[in-house]
Amino acid sequence: MKACTYCGHEEGEDASHCSGCGTEFAQVGDENTPGVDQDREFNWVRMAVLYLAVCLFGGMLYLLSLGPVMRYCGKVTTTAPIAAPTPTAGTVSMTMVRTIKHPSWVGIVYYPAFKLLSGGSVGDVYMRYLEWWQSSGN
8 A cells, every 4th residue: 555645545555646646656767767857957058058158159249249330439639749859859759639428328338348358468469459359430
C-alpha cells in the first residue's frame, strides 16, 4: 500500500492516482531522472554569461554611439587665423582654432566616455575612433 502525499488516503501499489483527491502518484524513476539536476546546476552559469554578454554589448553600443552624437549634435566653429610669434626670429605662425560645441546633455550622458579619453592606450584608440567620425563628415 502507498499513501497519498496530499490527503493521506491509502491506495494499492498499482494505482497511479489517488482515488480520494486525484493526485498523481510519483513514479519511482521520476526523482532520479538523469540530466535534470545537471541542467538546474548550470542554469545560473548560462544566465550569468547571458547577462554579461548583454552588458558588454550595451557598453560597446554606448561607447560607439559617442562618435555619431559628436558629429551630428555638435556645432563646429572656426576662428579667424591668429598670428602667434615663434621663438625663432622673423617667423610668425598662423593657426586656426576649431572648436566643437555640444549640447549640455552630451557631457552628462557621456561623462564616463570622456573620462575614458583621458587615460591610457584604450583612450588613445577611442580618440582615434572619434577623430575618424569627425573627419569622415568633411
